[in-house]
Amino acid sequence: MNLIEIYIQEVTRRLPEKNREDIALELQSTIEDMLPDEYEEKDVKTVLEKLGNPVSLANGYRDRPMHLIGPRYFDVYVSLLKMILPIATIISFIAVVAEFFISYQGNAAVINVILDIFSFGIWRIMEVGIQTFFWLTIVFAIIERADKGKDEQPLTSSLSKWTPDDLKNIPYIPKERAVSKVEVFGSLTWTAIWATLYFYANKLVGVYHGDKNGLEFVTPVFNQEVLLSFWPIVLLAIAGEIGLALYMLIKKQWSKRLATYSTLLHLISAVIFIVILVNPNIFSEEFITYMADLFSITTKQFTTWLVSGGIFLYLASVAYNIYEGFRKSRVH
Numbered sequence: 001m002n003l004i005e006i007y008i009q010e011v012t013r014r015l016p017e018k019n020r021e022d023i024a025l026e027l028q029s030t031i032e033d034m035l036p037d038e039y040e041e042k043d044v045k046t047v048l049e050k051l052g053n054p055v056s057l058a059n060g061y062r063d064r065p066m067h068l069i070g071p072r073y074f075d076v077y078v079s080l081l082k083m084i085l086p087i088a089t090i091i092s093f094i095a096v097v098a099e100f101f102i103s104y105q106g107n108a109a110v111i112n113v114i115l116d117i118f119s120f121g122i123w124r125i126m127e128v129g130i131q132t133f134f135w136l137t138i139v140f141a142i143i144e145r146a147d148k149g150k151d152e153q154p155l156t157s158s159l160s161k162w163t164p165d166d167l168k169n170i171p172y173i174p175k176e177r178a179v180s181k182v183e184v185f186g187s188l189t190w191t192a193i194w195a196t197l198y199f200y201a202n203k204l205v206g207v208y209h210g211d212k213n214g215l216e217f218v219t220p221v222f223n224q225e226v227l228l229s230f231w232p233i234v235l236l237a238i239a240g241e242i243g244l245a246l247y248m249l250i251k252k253q254w255s256k257r258l259a260t261y262s263t264l265l266h267l268i269s270a271v272i273f274i275v276i277l278v279n280p281n282i283f284s285e286e287f288i289t290y291m292a293d294l295f296s297i298t299t300k301q302f303t304t305w306l307v308s309g310g311i312f313l314y315l316a317s318v319a320y321n322i323y324e325g326f327r328k329s330r331v332h
Contacts (some may be wrong), residue, residue, distance in 0.1 A: 003041070014054070014206055031044075031047055033046055072147070073143060081136055090189060094192045096124050177254050178253055199231075201222045206221050207221070230275070233272050234272065256326075266293075274314075283306070
């Protein structure tokens with residue numbers, strides 16, 4: 001009898017006080033009906049085992065769930081978290097980079113600024129990630145408790161009950177054809193990096209000398225005024241890369257249309273890159289002189305080598321990306 005009383009106590013203590021007495025009497029009656037006339041301790045254990053864990057049984061009497069997010073909303077919650085979290089963290093990092101360079105006055109060493117950007121950027125990403133996780137979890141926890149329905153079937157992304165017709169809206173995506181989120185957000189991150197280097201090339205891209213005090217910025221590679229004279233077409237390339245990344249995120253797989261869009265963007269970017277690089281005044285004279293003396297060649301030879309090498313490497317990467325895009329689009 002002691003086991004029965006303890007079991008009932010373990011169930012009712014997890015319930016609202018106003019319901020405990022009625023449920024205790026109901027449980028007492030149920031257990032006695034399940035026991036034989038002359039029962040022993042092993043019979044009690046058998047009955048209690050059939051009734052199950054007191055926590056699970058108590059959960060059946062409660063009007064609200066004992067979990068934060070249940071199976072009905074969990075898949076939608078995870079899908080939104082996977083979509084929103086990377087976007088929020090990348091935007092926060094881009095914002096950190098913009099804040100630092102807008103406020104940069106040229107007093108601090110550039111290498112120290114870069115280290116500050118990465119350290120503060122990591123902290124900001126962690127902060128934004130925690131905030132995104134917290135608020136999205138709170139929203140779904142509220143939705144879970146506001147839903148008074150008893151249906152535990154998981155909802156689809158449209159918050160409706162699943163039917164076989166939903167499969168018609170889901171394309172089959174072979175593994176090699178799929179666009180991963182790492183690929184999308186890696187592309188966005190790369191765009192943010194090279195755009196920052198472009199607009200602040202005279203402070204970031206250059207020749208550095210190392211000494212006991214750290215790295216010292218000697219001379220910039222590019223003539224910043226000439227470089228910034230191309231800003232309208234550079235902004236066009238940035239917008240195109242962001243558009244391509246978002247299109248990849250929406251489509252989730254390589255197609256002929258996506259590969260064509262990617263090809264056009266790469267070709268336009270290649271033209272922009274070549275137009276900028278062949279400008280005779282794009283490189284600073286100090287850089288050309290310094291590097292020519294370093295390699296013991298003439299400034300003209302070094303400039304020719306630098307421009308032709310840069311164009312070759314860029315065109316090689318463009319050709320590879322175009323080939324990969326169409327190759328993936330043909331996978332079945």
